[in-house]
Amino acid sequence: MLFWFVYFVCLVFFLMAWFFFCRNLDMEAANFLWFSLKKSIMGIMFGLTISDKFFTVYSVTGSSMHPTFTTSNGSFPAFLKGDIVLVERFWDDKLSHGDVITFKSPTDHKKEFVKRLIALPGDWMQCPNSHDIVKIPEGHCWVEGDNRSSSLDSRHFGPIPLGLVRGRVTHIIWPLKRMSKVERKVVMNRVYRT
């Protein structure tokens, strides 16, 4: 998860902007260090706020969303071979069926997963591979990965509370030849919306 990338970019932007505007200040070393420290802290806070409230970038690992996203193994610099996506945060939950969303895992709060939203509260849906029909309880949603065979999703841990949802993936921004908008793919034959 590339939060640090956003902070780093914001930090660099901030520092560059300030050095550009203040390059005619002549300060001694201690003042300069303090100055840089202040600007770094400002840059980090700015980056954190943007990353928490507006949008951020993630590196996709794992093959559960193949072929929508291709993967990497997450370590530097190999993650540059995988997809890097733009994730938008939102304040009001305008989620739709078929959106790709990111959410905190219900089994391990430190991990974040990327899956597609299949059903919203109140919907009736048919579980894959079985003839059960479940009603999604209020406040919960059903997520599944596009790559059925290799995806740990609601088929294993059940519907997840909407409070765990952290963002919606809108675009793939790397690699450049795969740069595109991530489309909503609605599953028609399993979900009855109410």
Next chain:
Amino acid sequence: MSAARGRIAAFLTDAASRFSHIPWRSIGSDALDRASLVVKAACFVHVVNTYIVGIAFVRGPSMLPTINLTGDVVAVERITPRRGTVEVGDVVILISPENPRKTVAKRVVGLQGDAVTFLVDPIHGNATRTVAVPMGHVWVQGDNIYSSRDSRQFGPVPYGLIQGRAFCKVWPPEAVGFIGEKY
């Protein structure tokens, strides 16, 4: 006619020269400074509120007598849940699993792997049940079990829904004090 035209022309050139003498650049840089100060303050408030400590207004009957019916303002620290060190007996603020727009305050009664024994319906008898809390979840109950919608109704709650640990009441002044393990 030409006198009027002349006056209009004089007015316009006068207005134009006055317009160009307004110190736009310094007004602009002043405005930018103030705006950037507001943005910096907003970022600072957001970072402190999300990562260090925030406040919450808690009300309702489910945490009596720890928290007042009509509402107390509590200080909520964000460090413990983020590190994963919430303990049994902590009062936590969490997003309700039944309604993601609602945050509730409850006490943690069981962590992942614990076996929790609880009164199913304390108003109507002493029937108890024992439940094992799954991995990555916690079991929360209100202090006032007679009037609380908690894990006994909606089941164990994923740890990721916990937003903070309420450790201290800060308002009203007669209620100020640390929130302890149990009343």
